Amino acid sequence: MERLSLEMIRIEIQKAGDDKQLRRIRDQLHEEFEGRLLLSNSIEWNRELNQVHDLLIGKAVGLAQVNVRRDGGGEPPLPFAFVLFGSGGRGEQTLWSDQDNGLIYANPDNSVVEEQARNYFQLLAEAVSELLMHLGYPPCTGGVICTNEKWRKPLNGYRSMLYEWMQDPHWEHIRYLLILADMRIVYGEKSLVTQLLEEFYDYVLKHPIMLEYMLHNTLHHKISLGLFGQLIKERYGEDAGGVDIKYGAYIPIVSGIRLLAAQAGVMASSTEERILGLMRVGFVEEEIAHDWLEALSIALKLRSLTPFQLEEGHYTTRGKLSADGLTKERISELKLCLRIGNDLQKYVKKSVHKEIEKG
Structure with a gap:
């Protein structure tokens, strides 16, 4: 075509x-x-x-x-x-x-x-x-x-x-x-x-305590990576053996970046624009920002590779990458994404607490 x-x-x-x-x-x-x-x-x-x-x-x-x-x-x-x-x-x-x-x-x-x-x-x-x-x-x-x-x-x-x-x-x-x-x-x-x-x-910006309230919601969804670096997989149902890409990778990353953007006053809508904005205003080091962009890129790709179906004419998905879709290469990519996401959530928590201590 x-x-x-x-x-x-x-x-x-x-x-x-x-x-x-x-x-x-x-x-x-x-x-x-x-x-x-x-x-x-x-x-x-x-x-x-x-x-x-x-x-x-x-x-x-x-x-x-x-x-x-x-x-x-x-x-x-x-x-x-x-x-x-x-x-x-x-x-x-x-x-x-x-x-x-x-x-x-x-x-x-x-x-x-x-x-x-x-x-x-x-x-x-x-x-x-x-x-x-x-x-x-x-x-x-x-x-x-x-x-x-x-x-x-x-x-x-x-x-x-x-x-x-x-x-x-x-x-x-x-x-x-x-x-x-x-x-x-x-x-x-x-x-x-x-x-x-x-x-x-x-x-x-005028009421930084808002960041503390938003932090609780932001960290609600945990990265799907275990204590020893293993993937946390779905245990039951038709997605058993697969990984929840939406809530285990994508949502934690975009939520963390959204909160940092609010903290820094970076008024952008997309996660990519927010990361670039945080880097541009000096809120985050370039190397870390590029790591976040890499994690976002992987999350977007894997999220788009999750199986979909047509239900009553509507395109829908459960947001889970199936066990069959977890090739060796994709597991490697996903673990990199999740490690960066894990570090991002720690970064967000530390950044917000530091901002609140400042007043």
Whole structure:
């Protein structure tokens, strides 16, 4: 198959007139990117794949507005931003990621506009989510999705939620806070997102005790490496003998880097950009940063090699690398990734405690 350039992909997606055409494009690109994985630098591969996800999702938001208008819902009464959270927010979606998204709209200036906005953006959110499901993106099982009113609000509603979480930092609120820290716009008015993120970073810099609260959540998932350097494998079920790449390698690495970025005031969305930002501001030595990039590269590649399945038309995965997939070479790569991840978690813990001692 001829390798498609990003510009060719962009043109094909923009030409699509409905969800059926978009789904055919996504299925074709799924096969193409799956074939490219082992022949590419995994960070570059991931970056290009996520540009494609952004194009597909952005087009879905545009088509959803057309559908709402066609069904009598009118035009957006206020500027809005369609945002991604989780791996989408970090620009690290796999070929089979689900819907982790939200919608922020400008503050209404009167009760009439407020009612119009509430009704319109509910219709739009439902239309977007339905289109994305047709494209193979299953809804987030944790409810972090624009059809949930919690994640579809005016800017002031998001701000109130943000400060509630920061001023009452129990476990669940910190979990939400860390979700919001990965927020990234894929369609609409960027300033709505920038303002929220700036307030989050500013608050953390002025209240370093927040780092201690975030540390507990950040270290919740442990690296899948035993005391004597052995892989911690799944013991039961259909994944027995395999390794949980998502929660045993990838999530601990990206969570640790996210916390360091918040500590240093590096306002970037992807883990790669955060590492480069930490290095650029002198927060971390170049050699250590390159180790982190290597661990990220391995985690992204192995996560994308985990088996996937189509369930009711949705691309899904359990995030486990099967026992059959644990070749000698991959075990060696994975152990290197996990050793660096282990050191990273220690680095994060030490860095946060040092910051809190400073005051």
